[in-house]
Amino acid sequence: MKTKILLWSFAFVVANALATDKVEPLPTIILDDGTKITFLGITYGKHHEAPNYEAMGGNLKTGRWINRPNDAAVAWVKIEDAIHFPDFLLLASDKAEANGVAAAADRIAINEIRKGVEVEGFELQAYPRWDEQFHLRIYSQYGNGRLSDEKFLATNPLPAEIGNAIAERLPVTKTNGAITVTLTNLKGDVPAPPYVTPDPLIPAVRFGFDLKENGHAAPLWHLESVVITDAAGNFVKANKSFQDNDKMAKLYPFTRTPADDYRGYVFWPGLWPNESAWNVRLEFSTNSEVNPDELVMFTNLPVKQVTQQQLNEELTWQGGETNDSKAQIVEMKMKGVRLKMLRPLAVPDQSTPQLKFLSVVIHADADSGTAINPVLVQATDGTGHNLAAPFWITSSPVAGKSHLFQFQFPEPDVKTLNLKFALHRSRYVTFTVKPDRQ
16 A cells, blocks of 8 residues: 655644634744754555655655554654754644543654754554544653643544444453453543653553462462553553552652552553543563573674664664664574564763663564563673673563663673573453543
């Protein structure tokens, strides 16, 4: 299918003007710090390039573009005069502002046309697909973060039916192997934990579940991820947390309100509250002892010195081709699991120049489609010296799994790396439910 480009379909509207009959289209906004952002339009299809890129001075052949196996919508913006490295989210919400879902820039699709001018692409995995038009707002992640008051008005590239799924009545129980999960409650449109997001357009969802293994308590299993989908094709890998404000208030002091007095699981964002049901998929992983058959070893991995921007471009890698033709990929297959790893990258610590971050991205896919969670068991340098345990581990939100393992280390001369992983298989259960409203 040929990619559609909706250049004619956008307008820019000021929030205060939404209630009026006359709205003047203004394609550009300027943030408080002077950053100028222009909405270029939405492309739809499998291959995505920024609209009018060459007219802005770019070269299509050398640009970093987005390719997907299935049709997707990508919103494009031009960013000028940014004081800091552009680090924005696009918040997609319906015109009633009933809910908003944030989309991060695809790090592959950050293109510098010239100094001070960049073009970024945002894949819209979740937006009100049943509406002819919807809003896009800019959220700056730098510092304390800020959501723009102004909004772009975007036209839906391919409207879809909202669907009429039948919600299951809670509590409802699902089983996967020896694991049994009972979803006991799901309450939407609640405040997100105040220490994680300041934005009121991204409400949270509180939920509770009972987890058992072979009919008994399952202390060795934990909630790994939450994914929400719907009948219209929206997809969100949510942020999840166990909210304990008494504990977090000591680390991140904030003003308490009655709504904050909650202890339990929470995820954000959800989808739109007017939908008949969401599909909520819970992934559980085990902390059981490592089985020798699950161990895999990568040895003598050469370490490459890169910049922070080069690292950012690789964090969205999904195991396929990379934009860097010189990127080295190590591959291995064992017991139905395909593993790919990018060459380890060393990045200077911007706050402490004498330290470096060492980052490793590994992609794991199972033949059966079961998720594989690599657990790092040991990491040594070329001399056999043990490196510190990772201080940050994250997973990407699309099919397959890409994991980032990152170390902070003082040794500037680490040339090679040896890594031992245990490959844990996850268990999934999916509920078709409609959240209660707060």
